[in-house]
Amino acid sequence: MNTSLVILAAGKGTRMNSDLPKVLHPIAGEAMLIHAMESGRVLAPEHTVVVAGHGADLVRAATLAHDPDAIVVEQAEQLGTAHAVAQAREALAAFDGMTVVLYGDTPFIRAETLERMQAALDHHDVAVLGFEAADPARYGRLVMDGDTLERIVEFKDATDAERAITLCNSGVVAARTELLFDLIDAVGNDNAAGEYYLTDIVGLARGRGLRATAVTCDEAETMGVNSRADLALADATFQTRARAALLEDGVTLTAPETVYLARDTVIGRDTLIEPNVVFGPGVTVESGATIRAFSHLEGCHVARGGVVGPYARLRPGAELAEDVRVGNFVEIKNAQVAEGAKINHLSYVGDAFVGAAANIGAGTITCNYDGVMKHHTHIGARAFIGSNTMLVAPVSIGDGAMTGSGSVITSDVEPDALALARAPQVEKPGMGRKLFEILKAKKARMQRGS
Structure with missing residues (x-):
């Protein structure tokens, strides 16, 4: 199936305390956005659309320097992830295939994982990437029934029973492009944050009788970067993996x-x-x-x-x-x-x-x-x-x-x-000794004067 990527890169990253857009902070010498773009390259995308917001001009320049064929669109208002993906609609209007939504601040998703998501659409209409969290904290929860994903619940909106679920949402979504934007059109913002959640498309799809599932990966693949401490940890994680690969x-x-x-x-x-x-x-x-x-x-x-x-x-x-x-x-x-x-x-x-x-x-x-x-x-x-x-x-x-x-x-x-291009050597017999005596006498006078 032909594939396109939508990479969300509009966030300011307030916790980074930086004038530089969060997704342009480097990991292993390159902006984390570039890592995300390279993760998606395994799918041989026909189109790569980067959704920029804060520091859009800088994000656009970095994106096009790495991939001149990429498309950069702008999310002028930060109204949620579904709203962000919707900004790519025009760029993908003529595209017939599947779209995978990635995040510019989640740089370590493996090629094998994205290939499994791509394969999941052979039998499902929507695929979401999930992970078993050691500390689920405030992640959204994936509510499963067998291999069917019924819905995704944001932590703020979850019941106590739903918060007990440890299978969490990474945010990465795959669906046929036309269906993805059709579902986004139906997303509302009646939630605790007043935002348009991309995660709501799963419940909407199930309500239409469509099939949704979750593909799982190791939690380390879904590491997000929101602070300088996260950035340092992400860099260290990359280095550990890269060194191990070289040794192997x-x-x-x-x-x-x-x-x-x-x-x-x-x-x-x-x-x-x-x-x-x-x-x-x-x-x-x-x-x-x-x-x-x-x-x-x-x-x-x-x-x-x-x-x-x-x-x-x-x-x-x-x-x-x-x-x-x-x-x-x-x-x-x-x-x-x-x-x-x-x-x-x-x-x-x-x-x-x-x-x-x-x-x-x-x-x-x-x-x-x-x-x-x-x-x-x-x-x-x-x-x-x-x-x-x-x-x-x-x-x-x-x-x-x-x-x-x-x-x-x-x-x-x-x-x-x-x-040879140097001045001739000049030698003056006895001059070295005389010069030392002159200099020593001068030093002695200075010391007496002080």
Whole structure:
């Protein structure tokens, strides 16, 4: 069955105490809204509609940056979940299929769970996602009769007997699109909150003789984020799952609890990750690499056999080919480093190409920014860049060329040449001793004066 998603993302999130819309707060480096969108991607949705409200412009920008084909509609007034879903009616007017309603602040629903909800509509008209709650607290309750869901009761409106039910409502709903909006049209707001509850569609469907059921999942999948404490817990939950998946896939984490992963981190098997490594968004590490302690990677690619760190930083656009070595306190940004090259100590390589088997000495800097524009540095294969070389871009170092330590290179260097660009050394016999005596005498006068 063709599927569309409606993701509710209109809430202000007052308990977050933030100017940023709640759904844009990050978990593992990306907005929780993006996690929700990615959860629904398994259903291959024909349309994804995000219902925005508070901070709608920010929500729209984040949504379209992740999925330019998504549709963002606005709920101007917060009148309840049924009212929020109703804002997607026009966007889905011509759609013939099923619609799944997700929540931008509930980021961890598994692909398998959504597939079971999709399958439930083969035999039912409405499917709701439920969970057995360890502490039902103020969740809505699912009132079941066998495998038939009779109705959903909000805690505020529930009787004592209904509050004793532990099967709770996650809010996630699936139904045929035309039926979903038809049922929403019949929803009223005669309840304790005066809101239009999406949950009421179950009772309305049963009243029409339609079939409704509940699909259940682990409570952890339905974790909602309403506060900073919830956000921290959600991030920790993600990290625990992601680390466990890497270990299962053959990645060695010597201190798993210290490694921080992004939502989209990809690491090949037989890779070694040492303690206190941080992966930002957009990182791929191929099999057999080593990422040493206290390194930070973001928006980069490390090929097979690469060694990074300790204390290295790979920024967006860093592309490391096979068997590249990047050592301690090295920063690489928007640079391609070819096979077998070494940048082992205390260097910055930005907006550059480093050729195969090149060796970059300690303290080398590609001076890529002139205060207005960025410029490119090319370092050829097998080149040897002496320690403390400043490469003032734009500049090209030929294959097999060498620069002397302490040089400031401002012009291109031809292949196999040696480039030296530093002032001649001047030596004045005895001047060191005399200067020390002058300085010591000056210090003594100052001390007497004080």
